[in-house]
Amino acid sequence: MSSVQRTEAVTASTARLSGLTRSFGETQALNGLDLEISSGAVLGIAGPNGSGKSTLMRILGGEDALDSGTVTINGELVSRGLLAHMVAVVHQEPQIWPNLTIAQNLLVGREHSRYRLPAISAGEAMILADLGIATEGDREAGSCSLAVRQRTEIARAIARDASIVLFDEPNSALSEEESVALFRHMDSLVARGRLVVLVSHRLGDLVAHCGRVAVVRNGRVVTVLSGSLLSEEAIARELVVGHAHVQRSTQAAGGSSHRRDIMSVEGWTHIGGAFRDVSFAVGSGEILAIVGVEGSGARELVQSIASDVKARGRRSIFDERGQATSVRRVAYLCADRRDMLFGNLSVGGNLTIRLGIPEIAFLGGLLSLRRQRALAQKLLRRFGVRARTPLQPLPSLSGGNQQKVAIAAAIAREPMLLVLEEPTRGVDVGSKAEIYDILRTFTSSGVAAILYCTELPEAFEVADRLLVVDRGVVRTALDVHAFADVTALAETVATTERIRA
């Protein structure tokens, strides 16, 4: 009863989303979003982080409920439960069972047997063959390549006859060849009359493979580009247009003439192959942004700078007096707050966790509670963390304030170089501005910061220089101060990414 009969399954030709709203606390993730998905071509969705894109995906996949609004498929209203059945999502990191074989993965949830060990039917074997993974049928999914696991997810979508297939950043970790094969499978889904949606940060892919591209910002579709209007520059412009007012800080770049290197790398090559032979330097007083889509190697490049093991090559780090120093003077902040803060410690504990003797303890290792307390209170004030007392448990702070705690704790160690991944992810607008201020104040004392950004407005607002990384290579270095507004910067970056290879 619960499963729709295969014969009854309709091939949808239009899905219409109208007036979708969804809020989480005070955040309005979707704000009256309207969108039409039609068969015949892939629909692309682009949007900056926090635009509501992922909420939209979750709602379409039936994983989340709507506050208001309707979804209709072929004119019929579709409930959340039915959506979960009709829509299949192919994730960036395939969500299948790694302990089962590829064939078993295809069967989970639709075994067609009550007591017997389920086996795949001829039709299901055909699906695997069509996707070129029939030979892998008996392999454990966990031991298969990402591309094979992803195709398994596609196979599951086909096998349960999903009407809509959503691809969520599907090729960010695939090789060139695997990407080509993936898009071929996407096209064949379209040819079979399915509605296919591609969400991607890669503007080139959106332009090459989609008939229409919807740009989502602030919880609504701001424009749908198609035909001759559809180009990488056009998408890039639409993505940042809401930030056209973004103002850079008035202070100049600290004068590049007095600049001396804080850190430099030469022939810097990732051990996992994410980037190779990268050379660049960052100077005192400078904030360097490294941008690149997921899978470009930009994130790995930023991470490797603070690590002893992730890359090989020549790296030099200099202290205040220009003497060579170790990677211990580099403080790193990862993208996910939960991976650098301690929920079981108080705010004060988190602020002082990177410190040791003599900052918070005596020579023998005995804690000086007085010093620790005084330091924590000083850091609270200096970084404007809104906490009543350092004794407050960390989870009682808002996301933005927790982020400030993480940054304050890193700066408290007086690093020469601060390395941050997406420093304002999941942070409200007010805290964002404060965090940029903190970074500028920090570097103005003659040290440096490197950030990994996924959003250009962030790079434009806070950075002095910008490196564009694509397929493991630094394509270009731009002086952010040379651009009048973020739109100009976005167009230049989009052009750079197109000229590649």
Added chain:
Amino acid sequence: MNSLESSAPRGPGADGDDAVTREGVRTRLQRLGIASLQTYGLVIAILLIGAFFQSQRSEFFTLDNFVALLRAMASLAMIAFAQLFVIISGELDLSVGSVYSLAASSLAVLWLGGGNLPFHFPFLVALLITLVMLAAIGSINAFLTTVVGIPSFIATLGMLSVASGAELWIGNAGNFTPAYNTPLPPRGELATFQSLGATQLPLNIPIQVLWLLAFFIVFWIVRHRTLFGFRLLALGGNPEASRVVRLPGRRYKFIVFIVCSVVAGFAGILDFSYVGSVAPNGGGSLTFPVFAAVVIGGASLSGGRGTVFGTLLGAILLALLQNGLALIGAGAFAQDVFVGVVTIAAVSVDRLAARIRK
């Protein structure tokens, strides 16, 4: 300083964190790991159980019985303190019970001869060798866990079996009683041995009570007043973040595992000294109550939470149960049942309270 700060909400996860701020008496007690919902609950439970036994047998609430109770729980509590540190770091050491008896038997064989070793040594040398061996066992546990990367559950489960087998082999599964051994050990050495665990202090206080007190103070200071304790809490609370902020996680885990093995073995030696003889595999029954004391005391098996004072209360609760049940004539089997039930109940109540607070 003011009511604002002492009224700061304290989530279940934030207990016993030692950082910062001037405060009222209550906050100060919280910082000392003494005041928390768990400890209040435990003290109440201890009083209730005590009152019950007192109503059954009037000799329950006497100084003699109290001292006997403290003496009997000394080794359990000492091992529980050390286990607490391992658990705070996010690991566990299942081998404490067999290490406890391995230490006693090894000391006996190394000192008195016999067993399967062709040599023997003066007492202090034998003691030193035993302690070094204990440290080696802890290092192996830590090595397997942090360097090889197997879960400490497996590593120390294996060590449990290795140690108990090694004990049977070394001692040839025999009993050792130094005072009646042939040949008799030198009188001075025998006195030294006996002084470790069998000395009576003034007021008829057994020296093991003093050992318990000393261990409590040292572990309390390390947990609440040192950089080590502060970082250990962080290490267990979020291992991923500990890597990001570059805490010396591997070194700390070596330390807690080594301390745990050495303390477990030392407790075995103290009991050997107190009892005067050692029988094979006497420590096996310790494994459960050690974990029970730590968990009843409010520690989280997933790491990052737990206090020395809570563990002490947990050990007292268990000792009280055993002592009281023995006094009212319940058999050893009933004791096991009660200890199990109380452990499960304590953790359930804790979980329930945490859910209600949310």
